[in-house]
Amino acid sequence: MPGASEHDLIAWIRGQAATNSQTQVGIGDDCAALRFTPGRQVLVTTDLLAEGRHFRLAETTAEAIGRKALAVNLSDIAAMAGTPVAAFVAVCLPAGSAAEVAQGLLRGMMPLAREFGVSLAGGDTNSWGDGLVVAVTLLGEATERGPVFRSGAKPGDLIAVTGRLGGSILGRHLSPLPRIDEALKLHEVAPIHAMIDLSDGLSSDLRHILRESGGLGALLEAGAIPVHADAEEMARRDGLSALHHALDDGEDFELCFTAPAESFRLWKQALGDDFRLHQIGTIRAEPGLFIRLEDGRVEPLAPGGFDHFLRVDTTDPAGTNERPS
Amino acid sequence: MPGASEHDLIAWIRGQAATNSQTQVGIGDDCAALRFTPGRQVLVTTDLLAEGRHFRLAETTAEAIGRKALAVNLSDIAAMAGTPVAAFVAVCLPAGSAAEVAQGLLRGMMPLAREFGVSLAGGDTNSWGDGLVVAVTLLGEATERGPVFRSGAKPGDLIAVTGRLGGSILGRHLSPLPRIDEALKLHEVAPIHAMIDLSDGLSSDLRHILRESGGLGALLEAGAIPVHADAEEMARRDGLSALHHALDDGEDFELCFTAPAESFRLWKQALGDDFRLHQIGTIRAEPGLFIRLEDGRVEPLAPGGFDHFLRVDTTDPAGTNERPS
Numbered sequence: 001m002p003g004a005s006e007h008d009l010i011a012w013i014r015g016q017a018a019t020n021s022q023t024q025v026g027i028g029d030d031c032a033a034l035r036f037t038p039g040r041q042v043l044v045t046t047d048l049l050a051e052g053r054h055f056r057l058a059e060t061t062a063e064a065i066g067r068k069a070l071a072v073n074l075s076d077i078a079a080m081a082g083t084p085v086a087a088f089v090a091v092c093l094p095a096g097s098a099a100e101v102a103q104g105l106l107r108g109m110m111p112l113a114r115e116f117g118v119s120l121a122g123g124d125t126n127s128w129g130d131g132l133v134v135a136v137t138l139l140g141e142a143t144e145r146g147p148v149f150r151s152g153a154k155p156g157d158l159i160a161v162t163g164r165l166g167g168s169i170l171g172r173h174l175s176p177l178p179r180i181d182e183a184l185k186l187h188e189v190a191p192i193h194a195m196i197d198l199s200d201g202l203s204s205d206l207r208h209i210l211r212e213s214g215g216l217g218a219l220l221e222a223g224a225i226p227v228h229a230d231a232e233e234m235a236r237r238d239g240l241s242a243l244h245h246a247l248d249d250g251e252d253f254e255l256c257f258t259a260p261a262e263s264f265r266l267w268k269q270a271l272g273d274d275f276r277l278h279q280i281g282t283i284r285a286e287p288g289l290f291i292r293l294e295d296g297r298v299e300p301l302a303p304g305g306f307d308h309f310l311r312v313d314t315t316d317p318a319g320t321n322e323r324p325s
Numbered sequence: 326m327p328g329a330s331e332h333d334l335i336a337w338i339r340g341q342a343a344t345n346s347q348t349q350v351g352i353g354d355d356c357a358a359l360r361f362t363p364g365r366q367v368l369v370t371t372d373l374l375a376e377g378r379h380f381r382l383a384e385t386t387a388e389a390i391g392r393k394a395l396a397v398n399l400s401d402i403a404a405m406a407g408t409p410v411a412a413f414v415a416v417c418l419p420a421g422s423a424a425e426v427a428q429g430l431l432r433g434m435m436p437l438a439r440e441f442g443v444s445l446a447g448g449d450t451n452s453w454g455d456g457l458v459v460a461v462t463l464l465g466e467a468t469e470r471g472p473v474f475r476s477g478a479k480p481g482d483l484i485a486v487t488g489r490l491g492g493s494i495l496g497r498h499l500s501p502l503p504r505i506d507e508a509l510k511l512h513e514v515a516p517i518h519a520m521i522d523l524s525d526g527l528s529s530d531l532r533h534i535l536r537e538s539g540g541l542g543a544l545l546e547a548g549a550i551p552v553h554a555d556a557e558e559m560a561r562r563d564g565l566s567a568l569h570h571a572l573d574d575g576e577d578f579e580l581c582f583t584a585p586a587e588s589f590r591l592w593k594q595a596l597g598d599d600f601r602l603h604q605i606g607t608i609r610a611e612p613g614l615f616i617r618l619e620d621g622r623v624e625p626l627a628p629g630g631f632d633h634f635l636r637v638d639t640t641d642p643a644g645t646n647e648r649p650s
Contacts, residue, residue: 030475031405050417080356124371139367196355
């Protein structure tokens with residue numbers, strides 16, 4: 001709709017927006033009015049994507065950005081073992097192509113919203129001369145068992161991740177698969193103690209669980225880290241190891257969680273072949289994040305710092321590594 | 326904190342953030358976890374303020390922008406007769422002064438958050454080379470009587486506003502007083518049928534009530550419109566009438582609502598001198614928004630279009646009026 005007014009655009013969005021039974025009133029009033037299951041906690045997350053920081057509109061599409069903006073928020077609801085309910089989208093659109101970009105964003109978002117039963121229940125549409133900004137706030141609700149926090153890990157817990165890691169920069173980072181269903185299925189069968197979604201990389205994000213759980217430690221097993229084929233491709237390109245990429249790369253959007261061995265036993269029993277988990281290590285009472293290499297040596301693992309001791313090509317000058325130490 | 330990292334900044338914000346008993350977990354996990362009163366609708370609103378569109382950072386302060394960003398969302402909760410609960414703030418900060426601006430925004434927001442019992446329960450902090458963006462999503466809950474929608478007006482309802490209108494551009498627009506307490510007090514005593522907060526101006530915003538209530542009409546009484554002293558000052562400056570400014574100016578953030586005469590009788594009885602309402606007209610079954618001038622003539626009232634027939638200085642060229650027609 002070239003030349004469309006903001007009013008026309010909002011009317012179009014209102015016509016396209018997904019809805020659901022929990023959304024009593026969505027777009028079109030001062031507030032949305034939502035109904036949640038009595039007694040369940042309401043879960044809320046906000047992620048903002050901005051031109052030049054998270055994407056370049058010239059190098060991708062508004063559809064891809066819209067999809068990702070919703071997907072990263074769905075991943076946060078997954079990390080609480082919650083069910084998503086309603087999304088709110090505030091945007092700053094480029095003035096010259098506001099309606100086209102808005103429509104592209106929505107076309108990217110709506111299939112994912114429908115897949116996960118999420119309504120588009122409100123937002124704020126602006127255009128300006130600066131870069132595209134897409135801020136999504138997603139509401140969900142906890143299951144009967146309650147939300148899974150980062151703070152619930154216990155010494156002796158096993159640590160697991162839901163998929164292969166590393167190298168998402170090759171393209172996967174744009175279309176993450178939110179692990180909503182996986183988290184709900186696991187949490188229904190047996191308790192998860194602590195959980196986080198992997199956005200900054202395993203070596204960084206696992207530390208949040210350790211810190212929020214009262215200063216615990218963890219020992220990872222290098223041989224058990226599930227390395228994605230993209231991590232191997234990145235290793236061929238930059239000379240760092242594939243394991244480095246699996247530990248330090250961001251934007252995998254897999255879940256990392258801890259649970260007692262009994263939960264793992266119950267999951268194997270109940271879920272059989274659906275049980276696609278990778279056990280990667282153990283929570284310990286002693287603080288500090290460590291990794292046991294395949295030769296048996298145990299090394300400290302710094303956040304985003306695996307490169308410092310496992311570079312494949314040790315002749316590379318240190319300065320070529322742009323990751324923060 | 327010049328040179329502070331994003332991590333330091335978030336730790337500082339987490340230390341400053343207001344909280345409340347409904348916020349089980351706020352900043353620091355993948356999602357916030359909130360508790361709402363069982364059976365009450367959850368109300369959600371999002372408003373985004375952007376550099377150059379809603380403010381110029383060079384001409385105001387980060388404190389004022391932060392305060393306003395929260396206040397306009399509180400006004401939306403007021404318009405549903407709801408109680409505010411938790412705010413989520415996503416920002417794009419100017420890269421050169423990210424920490425200072427973030428701290429200013431928060432200093433502006435927190436007193437207002439505490440005044441209305443709102444927690445700062447999450448957000449997303451980014452910095453970039455473009456303009457400042459502040460996107461606030463505010464959650465609230467309806468009272469036992471339920472939310473007041475725009476869609477509930479009935480023929481015969483009286484129309485009222487909560488304060489004097491016009492000329493907010495002289496400064497009031499930066500520090501609106503959200504009418505939360507007023508709306509709760511009224512709605513507790515007697516039903517409000519339909520309500521909206523005045524952001525685009527009475528002549529525009531009242532039309533939303535008329536349209537959403539099934540295509541009703543309204544007749545306003547020119548002599549009853551409460552004209553703010555700022556509207557009179559604007560009239561002296563630009564030659565339009567003060568009434569024009571009261572009808573068409575935006576950003577008053579007063580509430581406009583409709584209710585049966587019986588509600589007004591009960592409010593007068595119960596609230597006495599606290600009853601600071603201005604009755605301005607009547608809802609009618611016949612579509613169309615009209616105004617009765619003080620000389621008895623009835624004229625149609627276009628959105629933002631009062632200037633077309635009530636310019637005080639009729640010798641002014643039409644081109645000097647920058648309001649949309």
